[in-house]
Amino acid sequence: MSLTSMLEAASHGGTIEVEDGWTQGRAIFGGLTGALLLSAMKGRVADVAASTGKPAAMPPLRSITVSFVGPATPGTVEIEAEVLRVGSNVTQTQATMRQSGEVVAVALAAFGKHRESKLTVEPTHPFPELPEPSSVEAFPYIEKLTPEFYQFAELRQVGGEMPFSGSSSSGISGWTGLRERPQFLTEEHVVLLADAWPPAPLQMVEGFAPGSSLTWTLELIAEIGAETVPGSADLAYQATTDSARDGYAHTHAMLWLQSGELAAISRQSITIFA
Known part of the structure; x- marks a missing residue:
């Protein structure tokens, strides 16, 4: 299916x-x-x-x-x-x-x-400096080594390091899209792609340690409606680790359309057994 x-x-x-x-x-x-x-x-x-x-x-x-x-x-x-x-x-x-x-x-x-409003505040997080998606090699799907869903989601990492590498970095950036491109992206596709990246703080862990999302909130800023965003589009992604202690980490991430418009804000609480 x-x-x-x-x-x-x-x-x-x-x-x-x-x-x-x-x-x-x-x-x-x-x-x-x-x-x-x-x-x-x-x-x-x-x-x-x-x-x-x-x-x-x-x-x-x-x-x-x-x-x-x-x-x-x-x-x-x-x-x-x-x-x-x-x-x-x-x-x-x-x-x-x-x-x-x-x-x-x-x-x-x-x-x-949608409602008319006199209140307008431009996003405070600028579009990240990323090369064109096609210039960045996507993570391959390698059986029993990468997550299985990498067969369906295409991640092109630019900033940050690999999970469990013991890095001092706690942020991630890059591009993400679907391997099988639909005609148009839907809200459901945006939800799926927003969670495709590994939790940003996992790169700080040296050696494998299990971790999983506890709670996740995604706030859509752009209106992703019928025929508004082509399925061929990649989403720019940038995640920041806000805090980590007592076995829990807290992150926020921004996603942008390729036009530079802020598409969504993601916030997660993550359990990390390290």
Whole structure:
């Protein structure tokens, strides 16, 4: 089942079959988990709109927060989504992913329609200085060495070092895109790609040590709608480690469209067993 097919299945809720090859360590890649939960929530909003007329149109995604409760493995998962509230401007939703009867992930999402406003603040983080994506070699997929989902996500690292290299650096930058390019990027694709990079502080660890996302919030700045961003586009990425202590690290990252427009802000709490 392709990524498109999995997202389509998730939009209907219920049982979804997660294909092999989408793991990161022992668990399903968190970006895919977030994308499936988002698709389920959008599908539920569409169902409510069809029966009530509200919202009149699907508002753009403004924020999604995912809590990774436990590791989910490839195979059958159950996703249940509900609409918490449809307001005049903002629609709030929730989705839960279960496997073998156990909760493995929970997400909240806020969708807000575009409104005219006198308030405008330009992004304070400038577009990073990166060479053209085509000039940077993508990480290869190497069986049993790189994460399995590298078969589907293409990462081109420019700044920072490799995970577990004992580096003094705690930041990462580069480009990311899908290996099989869709016609257009969707909000689900942006969610998936935003989590494709390894946690920035892992490069500071010398020798392998397990680590995983605990909570993750992605705030969309650009409106990624139908036919607005071509699927051939890569997203520029730059992550910073804000703090690390007591076995937990905290990072924030920015993602930009190739035009230089800020697309999203990502914030993560990460468990690191080192």
